[in-house]
Amino acid sequence: MTDASATLGWWGVPLAVLAGAIRVSTPYLLVSLGECITEKAGRINLGLEGVLIMGAMSGYGASLASGSPWVGVLAAGGVGAVLGLLHGLLCSLRRVNDIAIGISIMLLGTGLAFFLGKPLVQPQAPMLPSIGFGFWSDSPQVQSALQINPLFLLGIALAFLLHFAFRHTRWGLQVRIVGDSEDAARALGYSVLPTRIIATVFGGFLAGVGGAFLSLYYPGSWNEGLSSGQGIIAVALVIFARWEPLRCLWASLLFGGAGALGPALQAIGITSGYYLFNAAPYVLTLGILIATCAPNRMLSGAPGELSLVRR
């Protein structure tokens, strides 16, 4: 790797950022699509940070136990769905604030994952395979950059599917109505709480799968520092994407690129600002939030029932 990087020199940075954008963006993509469904239904789940970590841990454990990484992915999704269900049910109680429940689930998920994941730090679980799209090139960098995980492709397909579903299917319209106006949804005979709970369960499932990607593909191991804020960034990313699944896709790629900057610079020998480059996604998120939010008006495209944007 170091020899090859030397021949590419500075050109290795944009290539590594591109490769990283594809690799790093997958969890952002899955979590933000999940959060997009939840927020479209009028609730915000800040607990997806905890769900992501739980998904990473349980996915790794299930892959280790069963020998199949795909079982791990399903297990991670299942655990995520259960946590989503918990969030959805508790928020349905009167006077219970969805942001506060989200914070509590974030801490519960983190604590549970650290506790149950202790024996998983050492052993090596079977990893998810990747598909090589770089066969046309001689350069090993290009080839390794185009090693693409099926979950990324699945995420892209899902983004298009959701884009279509929110516009053209009965189910998508139901979610949007419930998220935009409880009263209108009731008047049309849609049940508000079950719709929201199901939307949150979906969100939890996708966030769990995103966690499995972290532990079973990239970085590809289980440890306590695996996720630090990807879940929260993904929540903020949905605001940036104005609750549009396709924009979630582009935004995730952008964030993946920002997240890949630190390791890419490190690979060519720039190590001094390691922590600062690693903070790039947080700074970018904050900058984007500042740029997209504006005082004294609703964000365009925001679900009307969302406590996040109501003042």
Added chain:
Amino acid sequence: MVNTRIERWLPHMESVGIPIAALLVAMMLFALFIAIIGESPIAVFSLLYQGGFGSAFSWQNTLLRAAPLILTGLAVAIPAQAGMVVIGGEGALALGALAGAVAGVALSGMPSLGVQAGILLAGALCGAFWVGLSGWLRHYRSVNETISSLLLSYIGIALLNHFVEGPLKDPASLNKPSTRPIGDANMIGNLPGIDVHYGLLFGALFALLAWGVLRFTSVGFALRIVGGNVRTAQMAGLRVGWWVVGAAAMGGAAAGLAGAIEVAAVQGSANASLIAGYGYAGILVAFIARQNPLAVIPVAILIGGINAAGGMLQRRLDMPDATVLVLQGIAFVVIIASETLAGRLRLRRSNPIPKLVVIQQSGAAT
């Protein structure tokens, strides 16, 4: 007379009773969890008690942890008075510690009391600035303060790591990268009689002060209006932005002070050991205390005790150190969910509103 007095106390009993009941439920759920993973709940609980409150030594450990927890709890509870959910205490603590350590080294020629004051002031100011940013973003840019404070928290931790391992690294600290030590002479000493540093007193005083100001001046009222409805506050002539930023900054000052105290009383320099989860545990402290600054003190001692007992669980039962995190997580979920009971318990008599007496006009008399 007696009845009205009881009725006056009922809301207070409710605000104490519900969290206590929720904590009991959380402990039962935790016991269930312990039983499922095949340990004895009784052994775990007795160790939690012993490790947190069983002896003078464990009390000392507990209070050492309670000192920063009081302050990080206030970092959530004070902004909450203005309706904000700020969860960036961890990063404000990190930056407060960094600023404190830098100030301590910069002022090293001065008398130690001056150095200590400088350390604490620098920490509090730095924390106030960092969390104040969240308040500013909320009011002037409509950025959700929960998300912005958490992002700022991650950035703060990254800045601490960067400076500790980069520009401000003491070349003498080989195994554990740290800033240059502030010097033994400038360390904050212990309270008379016990092996607990003055930071506990500072935290408790901060909490008392916050409680007093919120309770006995118009500040608390103003913050409640600002948190309740921005337009009402504006119509009442309140400078909303000033209050929002101010409440966030005061919370940040508490967290920054916690970091500076950890440097000046425990660590002696800024290093990665400061990132010990005090900021996140402080969120739990504030929510159990129902955002009451005075209640933050006992709750911080309780959570400090549970954290202090974590080591004992690890040594005696060979359980992971994250065991206390599980208990905290369960407690947090149950506490938030128990909010649904507020004002709905049948403690009060069923009809507290006096009935309207309809006076009929006797028009037919004339």
